[in-house]
Amino acid sequence: YVDEFVFRLNDGNVKRSTLDRIDSIVFGFSGNRLSYKMLVLI
8 A cells, every 4th residue: 555655656646746745744733733642533
C-alpha cells in the first residue's frame, strides 16, 4: 500500500508537488495543538 503511494509521488504523476504538500501540512498545524488524547481518538 505504501509502496504504491511512494511510486506515485516519485513518478511525478501528481498535481501537487511534495513541497506544496509539506507546506500545507505545516500551515495547517501552525497555531494548533494536538494532544496525545486527541491523537488516540482519531
